[in-house]
Amino acid sequence: MMVKDELKKLGLHFIIVDLGVVEIMEDISEEKKALLKANLFESGLELMDDKRAIMIEKIKNVIIEMIHYADEPIKITFSEHLSEKLNQNYTYLANLFSEVQGTTIEQFLILHKVERIKELIIYDELNITEIAWKMNYSSVAHLSTQFKKVTGLSPSHFKALKDKRRSPIEELGN
Known part of the structure; x- marks a missing residue:
């Protein structure tokens, strides 16, 4: 629910928010990505973009x-x-x-x-x-x-x- 709230705050529309996976509808700018990463980190979560x-x-x-x-x-x-x-x-x-x-x-x-x-x-x-x-x-x-x-x-x-x-x-x- 925290992930959904953070996505909504940034005006991002999501298709899937599941355990460890988020799929959003639009392309995300580097600025929004950094903001999302920081906000999730404050909540004890991590945004990972390394494929491995x-x-x-x-x-x-x-x-x-x-x-x-x-x-x-x-x-x-x-x-x-x-x-x-x-x-x-x-x-x-x-x-x-x-x-x-x-x-x-x-x-x-x-x-x-x-x-x-x-x-x-x-x-x-x-x-x-x-x-x-x-x-x-x-x-x-x-x-x-x-x-x-x-x-x-x-x-x-x-x-x-x-x-x-x-x-x-x-x-x-x-």
Whole structure:
């Protein structure tokens, strides 16, 4: 909503304002662009115009949307899902992400999956088997192994503790 307000203040008409993406109808002058960038920055947001940085943000947004907000697991592999969503070759996306972020897409994905698993364990609405299905793991053992590699705890030990703090999703992979 802040982005929409800033666009309206500058008299810019938008087609799409979505997570990490804005499409405006008219060409924007350098002056308006600088003003928009400054106003968004004051609100804690950033205007990115570097194509590589934009693609990295799109990759992160697809992962976050898939892990934290999807109701059902995807029916295709993650690499196919990401390629379809961004209309790019997965190898290109993986290489770009690794080069810019210094970590792999897979590691970023795993960090987010583990944070989501922590959240689901804390909510205590699903058992570990249901969580494994929801998070698209082939087995509880696979989920447990990955969870322990990242946290140092088994999911059941984590559940017993419940006071281990979660990391904000904005800080993962940075």
